Amino acid sequence: xxxxxxxxxxxxxxxxxxxxxxxxxxxxxxxxxxxxxxxxxxxxxxxxxxxxxxxxxxxxxxxxxxxxxxxxxxxxxxxxxxxxxxxxxxxxxxxxxxxxxxxxxxxxxxxxxxxxxxxxxxxxxxxxxxxxxxxxxxxxxxxxxxxxxxxxxxxxxxxxxxxxxxxxxxxxxxxxxxxxxxxxxxxxxxxxxxxxxxxxxxxxxxxxxx
Numbered sequence: 001x002x003x004x005x006x007x008x009x010x011x012x013x014x015x016x017x018x019x020x021x022x023x024x025x026x027x028x029x030x031x032x033x034x035x036x037x038x039x040x041x042x043x044x045x046x047x048x049x050x051x052x053x054x055x056x057x058x059x060x061x062x063x064x065x066x067x068x069x070x071x072x073x074x075x076x077x078x079x080x081x082x083x084x085x086x087x088x089x090x091x092x093x094x095x096x097x098x099x100x101x102x103x104x105x106x107x108x109x110x111x112x113x114x115x116x117x118x119x120x121x122x123x124x125x126x127x128x129x130x131x132x133x134x135x136x137x138x139x140x141x142x143x144x145x146x147x148x149x150x151x152x153x154x155x156x157x158x159x160x161x162x163x164x165x166x167x168x169x170x171x172x173x174x175x176x177x178x179x180x181x182x183x184x185x186x187x188x189x190x191x192x193x194x195x196x197x198x199x200x201x202x203x204x205x206x207x208x209x210x
Contacts (some may be wrong), residue, residue, distance in 0.1 A: 004028035004052075011037030023047040023054055030054045034061035034084065042066075046073050053079035058107070062086045071098040071123060083107030094121045094145075094152045103128040109137075114144030115152030120174060126157040132164030132181075139167040146171035146191065153193075154178070158185070159200045170195065171209075180204055 005023060007030075014037065022045045023030040029052040032044055041064040046054050058065050061084030068091045069079075078101040081090065088108040092100065095116045100123060102111070113123055125140075132138045145152040151172030158166050161181030168187045170176045175193040182201040189195050189209040197206050 005030040005032070007031070008033045008035060009038045009042070010035040014038045014040050019043065021045070025050060025052070027051050032056050034058040034063075034065065036060040036062065039063045043068060045069070046079055049073050049075070049077040049079065051077070053077040053101075053104070055080045057082050058084035058088065060084065065089070066091060069093075070095055071100060071121075072096060074098070074100045074102065077101070078104045080104040081106070081108065083109070092123070094123050097122045097124075099124040099126075103131060105131055106133070110139040110141055112141045112144065113152070113154065115147045115150065115172075117147035117150050120150045120153060122153040122155060122174075124155045127160065129160045129162050129164075132161055132166070134163040137165045137167060140169070142168065142170040142176075143190075144171075145174065145176075151191070151193075159198075165202075 020043045021032055025047040043066045044056050046069040059082055063086045066089045071092055071094045075098040089110045090108050091112045093114050142154050151174050153174035154170055155177045157179040158181040159179045165183040166181055166185045170189045172191045173193050176195040179198045180200050184202045186205045187197050188207045191209040
């Protein structure tokens, strides 16, 4: 039978010292809910999404949440990730050419992308308008695309965003492709690749690498 975890973490879970939750895929979606009584920093590692995406609900959480995943755990079934009122980071390690399914992510401050140095992999990200709330800013931190030998590449399309903003950074020697949203966005590239940046609308700041 398919087995899934459905965990609601509150004050007692915090008192027990829980700081990391590692999910596994047993054929059904896992759900982790962080309550207002849990205020310590916590990390949640997503399971493989071969059969189902996971759910992390931090709507009432006020602490520091870090959700960690491989790109291969975000490219088949969409996980629903809802950040809280504290700091919320989605940290993704790139290990293949992948299209990341992130339209069900909301309330996050940062998406951090890191290559694995094994190959020059491409992460393709196209975000829906709902990912960034009205008046809010999402940071796409691609500084980790720069690796010792094999740099990773970002193909990003934020053109659907109408009322939020992006802060995007890239690095490394790859030819990144960046399409900004309709708000006031900032792009900073520190690499040596022939990056293409399209400013959709708004008042944007664009700084390219060498």
